[in-house]
Amino acid sequence: PRPILLTRHGESKDNVRGRIGGDTAVSDRGEVYAKKLANFVEKRLKSERAASIWTSTLQRTILTASPIVGFPKIQWRALDEINAGVCDGMSYEEIKKNMPEEYEARKKDKLRYRYPRGESYLDVIQRLEPVIIELERQRAPVVVISHQAVLRALYAYFADRPLREIPHIEVPLHAIIEIQMGVTGVQEKRYKLMD
Numbered sequence: 001p002r003p004i005l006l007t008r009h010g011e012s013k014d015n016v017r018g019r020i021g022g023d024t025a026v027s028d029r030g031e032v033y034a035k036k037l038a039n040f041v042e043k044r045l046k047s048e049r050a051a052s053i054w055t056s057t058l059q060r061t062i063l064t065a066s067p068i069v070g071f072p073k074i075q076w077r078a079l080d081e082i083n084a085g086v087c088d089g090m091s092y093e094e095i096k097k098n099m100p101e102e103y104e105a106r107k108k109d110k111l112r113y114r115y116p117r118g119e120s121y122l123d124v125i126q127r128l129e130p131v132i133i134e135l136e137r138q139r140a141p142v143v144v145i146s147h148q149a150v151l152r153a154l155y156a157y158f159a160d161r162p163l164r165e166i167p168h169i170e171v172p173l174h175a176i177i178e179i180q181m182g183v184t185g186v187q188e189k190r191y192k193l194m195d
């Protein structure tokens, strides 16, 4: 069986400021995570010559992958974070205060709610289809460095979790979810590398 390792990028400057979306760099703590992740990947995939590292096209995932050496890196736009449209760059408090109807609508149906000029979780799930097809086709391990909403959807696919749960699945920063696809089904391990 070959593993798929799922992880969010290291903490970003927008994570620190509590802002959604954006394309900021990683924070100092995010950089520490990137190094720990590189260490982990190097050990875990030592003899796996055909393994590859997949990121989104956003800085924070590319920077998180940068200390990893010895494996090819592929950028996928389909791995970019959910597009928050007009709310991109805002904090949840700002959305609640300035666009209360949007805030309530999302709270009511987070799966189907589409940000004005942005995406819903259902949109994200749909655009991930080619990534999932390619992941299924791979015979070698893959490390996917992506974002909270996207990883919720990817994880739910492999762990066979129902659609309605997807927007609420916990995918913390600085942790790795390892998925093993074997003949007996899917097994899962989690590694928390730092807080």
Ligand code: F6P
Pocket (backbone or CB within 6 Å): 015, 019, 020, 021, 022, 081, 082, 084, 147, 148, 149, 167
């Ligand atoms: O806060 C980090 C982040 O990745 C945002 O960029 C994104 O909008 C959000 O998480 C997705 O999580 P939720 O769907 O719970 O708002």
